[in-house]
Amino acid sequence: MNNFQYSRARDVADAIRLLAADPAAKLIAGGTNLIDLMKENVERPSRLIDISRLPLRDIEETADGGLRIGALVPNSDLAYHPLVEQRYPLLASAILAGASAQLRNMASVGGNLMQRTRCPYFYDTATPCNKRSPGTGCSAIDGLNRNHAILGTSNSCIATNPSDMSVALAALGALVHIAGSSGQRTVALTDFHRLPDDKPHLDTNLGDGEIITAIELPPRGFARNYSYLKIRDRLSYAFALVSVAAALELEGNAISEARLALGGVAHKPWRSLEAEAALRGQAATPDHFGRAADLLLQGATAHSHNGFKIELARRAVVRTLMQAASATPQSQAHKKIA
Amino acid sequence: MADLTDQIPERIPINLVVNGARRTLEVAPWTTLLDALRDRLELTGTKKGCDHGQCGACTVLIDGRRVNSCLTLAVMKDGAEITTIEGLARDGMLHPLQQAFIDHDAFQCGYCTPGQICSAAGLLAEGRARDADEIRELMSGNLCRCGAYPNIVAAIEQAMSRS
């Protein structure tokens, strides 16, 4: 780890001021991603701005019946919050599918949204990587790319976003509240992360000097018909090869509303409004689910080692929608896939 | 970029309550809690396995919650209460989890054991595990290279049934 200055932010305005004063400074919340990357010399901040004591730990109901969640709420507290368990079980399930109990106790909501890719070349400072060192090239495109993206890739980068929580947030239509020196703004979670295009060093649309203050869930929680299915190389404590968040509203066996997001396949949680529209008004049958999966995966392309992900994702989408439709969501503890 | 090296603080004073005792020490900002415990406070029960959050050997309790001390900066925990494996026994009596690990022979080399036991103490406090599958899932952040998993689960079940 490089040597660095340490400041403890007194309030959000102080954090923004400290960020503006030193462009090479970084915020630190739970530390579970940043300290890891600093130990690898991938991140070398001149200063850490400790925001872990800021009062951004509340979970409160909004006027319209949604939920506002402070950026410093630990992942475990969010997953186990009674209102989240009752009204947004898809979010609780996705969070509990990620990392370990210890890490979830430390990890913050804001840090989870900002966590960086697990592409092994990004971690290995001896190899070229456009995300770590812009302009050096991408080692994964012609290298080992079994874990890499099949959707929304560019010639510069084929990395995936590793967050489980973000996949559920994308399906639920969450908003991200941001503060910066020019004031506050709000963006949809689906517009928060970006595709790599020719600037893969930028994971998100968060501006320099901005800080996430909260996320907001709209009232619709899909608490009856939902499932989060995560497929990985071992049953727990591993990143997704493919994950699916599915949420339905049913009238009898007819789908009145559908949400679908994929993780592990792109530089951001992957949602397709077309796939969701194709489900509305249809019967909840495997055929219709398969058609939605095809639409969601439209344009998927394989690299040398990750072709299996396309069919895996297709089958996982169908299975997750079936779990959601039958109100038998995937358990994150009992691992048999129903 | 300006060379800030000579302005960078090597020593920041912090207070910790470690296993019930108040400890004051000075740390560089880049000192992890794990290194502070082992190298500065000489509490070497907490182990360094991977140093990257991937094994759980460094698990301690901060304000009663289990965390990976290798991914925690000591300076960020100024004022916190830390419990390590050395702090679990009370009045000469082993913690029920320590006794259960012995009863069930829940280790081989023992390197992962302090982290397993601290993690299990956090698990019991959380109250979220009701059966063996849930114990396995909620203990997945603690790897055991000797593969003592069945006995670890049995030990935790014993402590759970008696708590």
Ligand SMILES: Cc1cc2nc3c(=O)[nH]c(=O)nc-3n(C[C@H](O)[C@H](O)[C@H](O)COP(=O)(O)OP(=O)(O)OC[C@H]3O[C@@H](n4cnc5c(N)ncnc54)[C@H](O)[C@@H]3O)c2cc1C
């Ligand atoms: C072994 C291991 C396994 C894991 N497995 C999974 C998994 O299966 N699924 C999964 O989803 N995740 C997994 N994780 C990742 C984990 O979820 C993230 O590390 C965690 O969510 C990051 O949160 P943090 O608060 O610790 O972030 P930090 O490390 O403190 O910060 C990460 C980044 O976010 C920035 N940041 C933090 N807070 C804010 C804010 N409020 N505003 C703006 N920027 C901010 C920081 O500047 C930094 O760049 C794993 C991690 C490890 C170490």
Ligand code: SF4
């Ligand atoms: S896929 Fe992206 S992160 Fe991985 S080596 Fe290529 S540029 Fe770097």
Ligand code: FES
């Ligand atoms: S040493 Fe901390 S998790 Fe391995």
Ligand code: FES
């Ligand atoms: S007892 Fe040897 S690693 Fe667990």
